[in-house]
Amino acid sequence: MSKLINPTDLNFLLYQVFQADQLNQLEAFKEHDRSTYDAVLRTAEHIAEAYFLPHNAKADAQEPHFDGQRVTTVDEVKVAWQHFADAGLINARHAYDDGGMQLPALIHSACNAFFMSANPSTAGYPFLTSAAANVIHAFGTEEQKHTYLPAMFSGQFAGTMALTEPDVGSSLGDLTTKAIPQDDGSYRIKGQKMYISGGDQDITDNIVHLVLARIEGAPAGVKGISLFIVPKIRVNADGQLGDHNDVQLAGLLHKMGYRGTTSTVLNFGEQDDCHGWLIGEANQGLSYMFKMMNEARIGVGLGAAMIGYRGYLESLDYARQRPQGRAVGERDPLSKPLNIIEHADVKRMLLAQKSYVEGSLALCLFAARLVDESEQGQQQDSAILLDLLTPVVKSFPSFYGPKANDLAIQVLGGSGYTREYPVEQCYRDNRLNPIHEGTHGIQSLDLLGRKLWQHNGKGQQLLLARIQQTLTRAQQHDALQPLCQSYQQHLNTLVKTTMTLGQTLQQGNAELGLANSALYLDMMGRCVIGWLWLEMAEKALSSELADEFIHGKLQTARYFIRWELPEIEHQAQLLCGLDTTCMDMQNHWF
Amino acid sequence: MSKLINPTDLNFLLYQVFQADQLNQLEAFKEHDRSTYDAVLRTAEHIAEAYFLPHNAKADAQEPHFDGQRVTTVDEVKVAWQHFADAGLINARHAYDDGGMQLPALIHSACNAFFMSANPSTAGYPFLTSAAANVIHAFGTEEQKHTYLPAMFSGQFAGTMALTEPDVGSSLGDLTTKAIPQDDGSYRIKGQKMYISGGDQDITDNIVHLVLARIEGAPAGVKGISLFIVPKIRVNADGQLGDHNDVQLAGLLHKMGYRGTTSTVLNFGEQDDCHGWLIGEANQGLSYMFKMMNEARIGVGLGAAMIGYRGYLESLDYARQRPQGRAVGERDPLSKPLNIIEHADVKRMLLAQKSYVEGSLALCLFAARLVDESEQGQQQDSAILLDLLTPVVKSFPSFYGPKANDLAIQVLGGSGYTREYPVEQCYRDNRLNPIHEGTHGIQSLDLLGRKLWQHNGKGQQLLLARIQQTLTRAQQHDALQPLCQSYQQHLNTLVKTTMTLGQTLQQGNAELGLANSALYLDMMGRCVIGWLWLEMAEKALSSELADEFIHGKLQTARYFIRWELPEIEHQAQLLCGLDTTCMDMQNHWF
Structure with missing residues (x-):
């Protein structure tokens, strides 16, 4: 394989x-x-x-x-x-x-x-x-x-996105990099950017930085941010490389994983000679960047899913080959050891991984399908649904991919903890994903504070309609009926929770309504992935694929819906009760 | 601080x-x-x-x-x-x-x-x-x-415990290192050991390895294992160092974290000249080693708790000093950013860490108190309770300590992912703890397959009696009454689950009863830590300590009992229903 x-x-x-x-x-x-x-x-x-x-x-x-x-x-x-x-x-x-x-x-x-x-x-x-x-x-x-x-x-030039600054992580409205208009229509850029991936390297002849900066005199906050093309080396009219553009590498950051991609601190315009060219209109930079960021968020989800997937395959391979221990109740010390895949607890760790990573990959491919439908077919509905789901597509794989990698290490035991086996690196690499392109916290505020309510909640309706279609088809299969029943029950919980939070927010109680947003994001993620597992199980059962493949999809759907999905019930209790435990905690009580 | x-x-x-x-x-x-x-x-x-x-x-x-x-x-x-x-x-x-x-x-x-x-x-x-x-x-x-x-x-000599072999991780009964009796009463040791921490170094003059090996002709399995003193360099009768003892370092293993401690592959007796001296009686090695291992397991728990604790303090410090973002609803982009500790989701991440690491430290100190009572006071009850709790003392901190370190990174965001901040190393270091000295899986089988039922379940009774004492005291405080009520309800769930599993095991259905043992271990851990949080809250409220400290303990007890403990209800459903989802999964369905 x-x-x-x-x-x-x-x-x-x-x-x-x-x-x-x-x-x-x-x-x-x-x-x-x-x-x-x-x-x-x-x-x-x-x-x-x-x-x-x-x-x-x-x-x-x-x-x-x-x-x-x-x-x-x-x-x-x-x-x-x-x-x-x-x-x-x-x-x-x-x-x-x-x-x-x-x-x-x-x-x-x-x-x-x-x-x-x-x-x-x-x-x-x-x-x-x-x-x-x-x-x-x-x-x-x-x-x-x-x-x-x-x-x-x-491949002659590479590109980057330069948003973050040393004192400005998630709140881009506070960024301070300046752009000073010049008579020739260009700008002089001045400021420092941090955590710029690929911000310098020795792979390409040139690097095209897309830099967020504030034109002198622009409004404060996010409304005064513009987007600039800032090449490392200027490009002459004939396409030849010209002078260095006063973009200096201040230093590399040393990450836990993802080490092969440079993470840089860049100084723009230390010598007041960094030229930038405005993209589109002034002060509209964030909306342009969000096009890139939405794509990047789906990309992060896919990356997290695949690092998880790689770890899953490695641990599966190991579990199939490593003899250790015997069946429960086998007392003969001279009997042959089992391969560890035969132990129930190892199966649990493999099943959990399979449910996370194959579910995550399905989610990311679904998002890509929506991109196609919305861009090429001009289907407004697909665009709305994609918009709703983007925080989930970014976050679910970013949270459960590393969890899968954690389990992959556990399957390998001591070997998994050494750099002699690849699962160790997967674990370190994947830890970046819940952080960059908007942390979990940011994604959860985006989902609960904004996305759910856009277009009068149309995204929710579209999602529920898609789920209902799957349930209708799935119920035709005897093997799926009990899963459909459980799923429907948990879906009702999600709907009720969303309504309660919606009412709270509508009443102007934003602080209270958003206090436990991270919990809601996880709940929504589990429901979406549970749906995709039903969808996969239904499609597998309707297919002519090998029995073993079909059994695998069916059993993993069972695992996810029996083991993982029901945890939303307790999350719903906290959310619907507008629990204030975290919000009430005070700085000096820690 | x-x-x-x-x-x-x-x-x-x-x-x-x-x-x-x-x-x-x-x-x-x-x-x-x-x-x-x-x-x-x-x-x-x-x-x-x-x-x-x-x-x-x-x-x-x-x-x-x-x-x-x-x-x-x-x-x-x-x-x-x-x-x-x-x-x-x-x-x-x-x-x-x-x-x-x-x-x-x-x-x-x-x-x-x-x-x-x-x-x-x-x-x-x-x-x-x-x-x-x-x-x-x-x-x-x-x-x-x-x-x-x-x-x-x-400090002239260091010591190690040499159990594991390349093909023998958790199942010590399969180990193959040989001990050949000599006329002078000593043995010649021959075999390879792996993952031996501190197995070589340049810190001390000598290293005293305690080696598990099988005397020629000994019974198969765990009943034929003996324990030997095998120094790196032999010690003469006058205490001076003598000849090298044919213990060769075959190589170092390269770990994800805990890198400062060497992890070694050692060859004993490649030249047939490795002398070992039997400790105690032949074939009793495992019982001696278990004394060391039980101590080591409590030590692992403590280590996991403290690496978690260190990360918590670092992230708390960062959250108090890092300005970023504004209160929900604050629309003025020129308003001063808040320190991130003021955001509800950051409070959540700090509260969760506090609940895990202070709870884990309390558990480890409780275990140490039981060691004192059982060793010095010869209290049989304390020994029985300690024995029951050892898998929990090893496992809860090993699972929740790394979880705390994960949250510490998340609090720091991009900074947390770099080696420029200490939380990154904490995360890597702590990942060892769920593996060594018996993995989670092994601990869960020890708890559910053995410890619960020893002395006719006396350990359970002793634990419940201690919990009841805490509840009786805690109920005197108005602030704790609702927490006591919730706790009692979840405790009943634990008791019921234990009974159901006990009956299944008693009926000889070991495979079914133990299939989800890892879930039971987590459930037991949450109940024990929930109890210790009630105990801490009660003692804090009864103390004359600063109000802020008391509020902190009370609010964290609330967090743990409201947010973390209720997840056992779903675990109990799976356990009481003798769920076979994992057990039923087949190798070739993956």
Whole structure:
């Protein structure tokens, strides 16, 4: 079996659950069919296995180094990067006319999944570049597109998003980087940015930073933020590289994991000579950046799912091969030890992992399907549902992916705790995901404070309708009836909780209504994943796949709905009771 | 405030909750009083802060190195080790006649807590040495004691426990290391051991390995295991060091954390010249080792609690100083940001940590109090209760300590994920604790398969009686009445679940009864910690301590009993229903 993704599972998700073969009903994808999809998926898998996987541990052990002058990364990163770019994967989703493959987001996400499983750190460079290019493509001038996009697509330039500052993490409204207008229409940028992933490296000739800054005299807060293109090296009119643009690497941050991707502190305009070019309109920067961030949030979810998935496959492999202990009740010390996969508690740890990571991957692919529907089919409903679910797509995998990696280590025991086995790195790498692109706390406020109520709660209705469709189909299968019944009961709890919190917020009691938002985010995540497990079980039972695969999906659906979902009942009690235990705690009582 | 332990909390636990000042009613401690306890605690804290804390991060970054000839550790480890030994802390609990301080386990554990918080890796060396010395002291001959103990107490020799082998992790009955009897009464040892902590180092002149091996012709399984003293360098009759003893370091293992403590693969008798000396009787090795292991399990619990505690204090400190974001509903972008401790979700993360780590420390100190009562007072009841609780003392802190460290990182956000802040290392260090000295799975089988039913369930009765005493006192406080009521309800659930599982096991259905043992272990842990929170809240309310401290204990008791304890209800449903979801899963369905 592939070390990166179970191929049966991926095909099942793409073609049975999310009906990728029907995407060609959308205009943009009409020239595609399963054969073109499979070809690009095989290419992605090959490049991931041949050029990304082999140096995953090495790039961790020999993390990027800054000698005060330049950054050094292991050589394999550049080779991997170039293979990725040469295969057309940086601009795979762009139009044929722009040199792209017009690939659906669903298939593109599946391609990305291989890289995230193989080597999330090295994958970070092309993924960030894609995201930055997409912003320029969507909001830049023709000249800006012409100057930067071909070089970003070919792998000559990389891209970053430069939001965070040393004193400004989650509250972007407080950022202080300045942009001073110049007579030629450009700006001089001045300020410091921190935690900029890929902010410097020795892989590409140039780096295109997308920088959030405040134009002199702009309003305070989020309403005065603009977005700028700030290349590391200026690009002349003829496309040749010009002068250095006064973007200085102040230092690298040393992370627990994800070490292969540089995390940087950058000084812009220390010599007052950092040129920036405004993207779109002044003071609209945050809305442009949010396009990129929403994509990035789905990408973080997918990354978290896949690091979890990799750990699951590794621990499954180990459990199948490692003899240790005997069946309960076996008293003969000379009897042959069992492989540990036969122990109930090891099965529990594998089942939990399977439920988290296959559920998370399904969720991320569902989000990608919604991207396709909303972008290409102009379906407003899909856009609304995607908007509602984005905090869940970012957060559920980011919370349960690391939990899966924790269990993978536990399955391996002492071996799992050493760097001699890959699950150790998975655990460290994945710990980043609940933090970047908006922490859990931020996502939960976004969900409960905003997303649920947009368009008069239309997103909720759309989600419930989708769930109802699944339940109707699932109830046709005897094996699923008891699960449907339990699920319906817990779904009612979610609906009731949402109403109670909605009323509280409507009455103006925002502090009280939002106090336990993190709990609500988890509850919503469990309900969404529980639904996707029912959906997978139903599609599996309706398929002609191998019995063992179908049993696996069915038993994991049982696990998730019996073991994981019911915990929302206690969460609902706290939420519906508007529990104030945390809110009431005082600084000096700690 | 101290970076290692909140001093008010420690004094409260020692003197108010566990009444250390009444320990002098036990014969061995009659010459002690609070002033002698406080003196040794101050010494421990000073040595921990001055000699252990400063190199905690350095010993992690520059982990021990093996060049094929010898191991190198950072110099500070040896200095710290010698300060520890010189202060008499290795043999602090031994009798005055043996050069010890006759210190109660309760006070000794509190001393150890400082070192575990400051630098668990360096603390590993003296703690293992103490444990090995205790076994020799308890079961060795006078000659063995005379040969090894003075040098171990003075810090000249270190000690290890060498159980695990490459193919034998948790099932010791399968170990294959051989012991071949010699005419002079000694044995030749031959075999390989793995994951031996402190198995080699450059800190001490000699290392005394306690090795489990099988004497030629011994019965198979656990009944044929004997325990041997196997020094790295032989000790002549005059106490001088003699020849090397054919114990070879095959290599170091590279751990995720706890890097400062070497983890080794050792070859015994590659040249057929490894001499070992039997401890006690042949084939009784496992019972001797279990004395050491029970101590070690309580030590692991304490270590996990303290690494969690350290992370909690660091994140609390950060949250109090880091401005970010504004109150819900504050719309003025020019208003001053709040320190993040004012956000409800940050309070949640700090409260959860406080509930886990202060609860875990209380549990470990309670276990130490039981050690004192059972060893010194010869109280059979305390020994039985300690025996029942040992799996919980090992496991609850090992599971919830890392969870606390995870939350500490989340409080710090991006900073928490970098090695520039100490919470990152805490997270890696603590991940070892659910694995070594018996994994969660092993502990849960020990609890549910054995400990609960020993002495006709006397341990359960003793625990329930202690809980009832707390409830009776707590109900006198108005503030605690609703908590007592909830607690009683959940306790009933535990009792009912225990009965159901007991009946299943009694009917010979061991596989079914034990299938979900890990769930039961967590359930028991939550009930025990919930009880200790009621106990702490009651003692705090009855004290004359500062209002803020009392409020803190009360609110954390509320948090634990409202937020964490009720999750046992769903666990009970699965357990009482003898759920077979995990057991039924099949290898090839994954």
